[in-house]
Amino acid sequence: MPKMKTKKSAAKRFRVRPGGTVKRGQAFKRHILTKKTTKNKRHLRGATAVHDSDLKQIAVMMPFA
Numbered sequence: 001m002p003k004m005k006t007k008k009s010a011a012k013r014f015r016v017r018p019g020g021t022v023k024r025g026q027a028f029k030r031h032i033l034t035k036k037t038t039k040n041k042r043h044l045r046g047a048t049a050v051h052d053s054d055l056k057q058i059a060v061m062m063p064f065a
Helices: 006-015 040-041 051-059
Strands: 015-016 022-025 047-049
Touching: 006 015
Parallel strands: none
Antiparallel strands: 015 022, 022 047
16 A cells, blocks of 8 residues: 655645644735735735635645644
């Protein structure tokens, strides 16, 4: 039986919080920021939780988290 491995790309993008929710960074904040409004960029700050419908896929990618 082969070892279960963590998808390293997922491990770099997600953190599992103590309560079981998964934290992710905001999208659309990397480049082409000049055409985005200050309000839009301000709302993209910080981290948010992953949606419930995606948690099962993340659990498959990160079996030890």
